[in-house]
Amino acid sequence: MGVIVQKFGGTSVADMERIKNVAQRVIKTYDRGNDVVVILSAMAGVTDGLIELARQASETPDKREMDVLLATGEQTTVALLSMALRSLGYSATSLLGFQVDVLTNKQPMSARIISVGGDRIRDLLTRKHIVVVAGFQGCDSDGNITTLGRGGSDTSAVAVAAAINADACEIYTDVDGIYTADPNICTSARKLSHVSYDEMLEMASLGARVLQIRSVEFAKKYNVPVHVRSSFNEEEGTMVVKENSEMERLVISGVTCDKNQRRITLKKVPDQPGISAKIFSPIADAKILVDMIIQNTRSGGETDLTFTVAKADFDEALSITRQVAGDIGATEVLTAESIAKISVIGVGMKNHSGVAAAMFSALADENINIRLISTSEIRISCMIEEKYAELAVRVLHSAFNLDKETA
Numbered sequence: 001m002g003v004i005v006q007k008f009g010g011t012s013v014a015d016m017e018r019i020k021n022v023a024q025r026v027i028k029t030y031d032r033g034n035d036v037v038v039i040l041s042a043m044a045g046v047t048d049g050l051i052e053l054a055r056q057a058s059e060t061p062d063k064r065e066m067d068v069l070l071a072t073g074e075q076t077t078v079a080l081l082s083m084a085l086r087s088l089g090y091s092a093t094s095l096l097g098f099q100v101d102v103l104t105n106k107q108p109m110s111a112r113i114i115s116v117g118g119d120r121i122r123d124l125l126t127r128k129h130i131v132v133v134a135g136f137q138g139c140d141s142d143g144n145i146t147t148l149g150r151g152g153s154d155t156s157a158v159a160v161a162a163a164i165n166a167d168a169c170e171i172y173t174d175v176d177g178i179y180t181a182d183p184n185i186c187t188s189a190r191k192l193s194h195v196s197y198d199e200m201l202e203m204a205s206l207g208a209r210v211l212q213i214r215s216v217e218f219a220k221k222y223n224v225p226v227h228v229r230s231s232f233n234e235e236e237g238t239m240v241v242k243e244n245s246e247m248e249r250l251v252i253s254g255v256t257c258d259k260n261q262r263r264i265t266l267k268k269v270p271d272q273p274g275i276s277a278k279i280f281s282p283i284a285d286a287k288i289l290v291d292m293i294i295q296n297t298r299s300g301g302e303t304d305l306t307f308t309v310a311k312a313d314f315d316e317a318l319s320i321t322r323q324v325a326g327d328i329g330a331t332e333v334l335t336a337e338s339i340a341k342i343s344v345i346g347v348g349m350k351n352h353s354g355v356a357a358a359m360f361s362a363l364a365d366e367n368i369n370i371r372l373i374s375t376s377e378i379r380i381s382c383m384i385e386e387k388y389a390e391l392a393v394r395v396l397h398s399a400f401n402l403d404k405e406t407a
């Protein structure tokens with residue numbers, strides 16, 4: 001018995017039949033004596049549909065009004081689930097973001113949660129209500145409705161769980177957990193029983209389809225254990241939790257592939273103090289995120305400098321770089337479009353040596369050339385040619401003994 005937060009995504013509430021299935025699942029948990037708070041997304045496709053309608057209303061829809069519009073998707077599902085629960089004889093109450101004091105900053109359409117007031121939820125729980133809260137939405141300090149960015153109801157769930165100090169935060173979705181690699185690329189990928197917050201954050205490209213990254217940051221900050229599991233079966237999914245010593249026994253827990261980047265190289269950059277700042281300040285001013293940055297060693301007072309940005313930011317980053325290159329006297333700007341970043345991730349690499357060497361050897365055995373390398377404490381990434389991406393994932397997956405048969 002405890003306080004359980006259950007979040008159901010869009011595919012789990014896609015129509016009335018599925019909403020009734022959700023009701024059954026919630027009731028099952030409630031009947032075991034738990035207090036249950038449900039967080040819902042909009043029905044699958046509804047948020048996209050609303051965005052499309054907005055486009056028809058205006059070429060540049062006002063962002064405040066976008067928030068008002070997008071928040072309606074979740075308002076529909078919470079009301080319907082509460083009705084369904086009531087018709088089955090259970091006390092249920094739906095609440096919108098502002099009604100549970102989900103206070104956010106003033107960034108329309110990608111607001112960040114500042115705090116969640118748990119009082120109203122707790123009060124309803126004491127009166128044995130099932131509380132059904134609209135995900136994805138909040139309210140800023142001026143009383144405007146805000147939304148949390150795509151996939152934001154995951155973050156709503158974790159924030160509510162933290163606010164009421166829930167015993168569990170279950171995220172029900174259309175996949176049954178987090179895998180060691182994308183099962184579409186690597187058929188021998190396995191479901192992980194546990195993954196640490198930091199691994200999950202590093203696995204962004206694998207996990208982002210399952211959990212909004214911000215929800216993981218939130219879970220880490222407030223130490224909320226998150227259980228990602230399927231809404232279509234009863235199996236245990238993946239626990240996203242604080243790192244523990246058990247996890248470190250595994251050297252690598254996942255292999256990811258990111259094809260969403262482009263590379264820019266500045267040739268013969270003068271090797272002087274302040275040059276990197278001159279290059280990256282205007283890029284930062286344009287709010288472009290830079291991922292990998294590599295600077296070569298000096299030769300003849302000059303260096304080459306390479307970095308990567310997301311595909312969507314490439315054109316803008318390139319035009320800024322060309323301009324800066326002229327200003328600082330770099331001779332040439334080169335680009336590479338068909339690249340992929342392959343990463344191996346695992347908290348275990350903190351105390352295992354030879355992980356990088358093993359990764360490079362496995363790629364070398366397949367004659368895959370490494371263009372760039374970057375690392376964090378728990379990740380090693382190699383930039384390679386895009387056409388080798390799938391092969392590289394499979395090769396590394398088996399090189400690190402992650403394949404089903406060997407585990």
Ligand code: ASP
Nearest residue numbers: 041047136150151152153
């Ligand atoms: N309905 C929102 C979306 O489609 C939020 C969510 O589903 O998490 O992104």
Ligand code: MG
Nearest residue numbers: 009151209210
């Ligand atoms: Mg989602």
